[in-house]
Amino acid sequence: MFVYEKKLQYPVRIQNPNPKLAAIIISQYGGPDGELGASLRYLSQRFSMPYPELKGLLTDIGTEELGHLEMIGTIVHQLTRNLTEEQVKQAGFDAYFVDHTTGVYPTAASGFPWSAASMQVKGDLIADLTEDLAAEQKARATYDNILRLSDDPDVNDVIRFLRAREIVHFQRFGDTNHNKLSKFYHRAGVGASCPGALLVDYSR
Numbered sequence: 001m002f003v004y005e006k007k008l009q010y011p012v013r014i015q016n017p018n019p020k021l022a023a024i025i026i027s028q029y030g031g032p033d034g035e036l037g038a039s040l041r042y043l044s045q046r047f048s049m050p051y052p053e054l055k056g057l058l059t060d061i062g063t064e065e066l067g068h069l070e071m072i073g074t075i076v077h078q079l080t081r082n083l084t085e086e087q088v089k090q091a092g093f094d095a096y097f098v099d100h101t102t103g104v105y106p107t108a109a110s111g112f113p114w115s116a117a118s119m120q121v122k123g124d125l126i127a128d129l130t131e132d133l134a135a136e137q138k139a140r141a142t143y144d145n146i147l148r149l150s151d152d153p154d155v156n157d158v159i160r161f162l163r164a165r166e167i168v169h170f171q172r173f174g175d176t177n178h179n180k181l182s183k184f185y186h187r188a189g190v191g192a193s194c195p196g197a198l199l200v201d202y203s204r
């Protein structure tokens with residue numbers, strides 16, 4: 001079960017509305033490398049993880065990603081509250097506005113709604129943890145792109161925090177792979193067409 005704490009992991013206090021920026025940042029809410037996919041990926045992969053410490057790691061990081069989803073939703077909300085119709089039109093926010101007004105909807109910046117096809121749960125510890133490493137780097141790259149496009153210091157402060165957390169997650173997944181799984185990589189014949197990963201003796 002989850003216990004909700006009524007505060008953000010890192011504060012979001014944006015002074016100025018900016019719907020154009022919101023239409024970009026929404027990608028980290030419902031885009032292919034966003035926080036919704038991250039949280040569901042990890043919180044779903046954990047069920048078939050054979051080791052308690054790996055299950056715990058996925059639960060821990062997946063739960064934090066839910067907190068990041070909440071922060072991204074808050075950024076989008078604060079960037080779009082109290083907009084005038086003129087601002088909506090001038091900022092090119094009309095395509096989003098016509099479908100969602102200023103509600104926060106899980107979609108990519110390109111307009112493609114969030115899809116579970118953007119993530120995977122393979123049920124194989126090596127495949128899943130390797131995907132997780134890539135997922136963290138793709139999220140980090142998206143935050144880098146947002147920082148390239150945004151000149152709002154209130155937004156960028158939060159985005160830098162989120163970017164740093166993706167790097168921490170990558171390192172935590174990486175440590176797991178290196179320390180605990182190297183023998184399984186070897187035995188599973190990673191890189192070869194080998195079902196060994198499924199046949200690994202998880203009891204040792």
Ligand SMILES: [Fe+2]
Nearest residue numbers: 136165166169
């Ligand atoms: Fe992450």
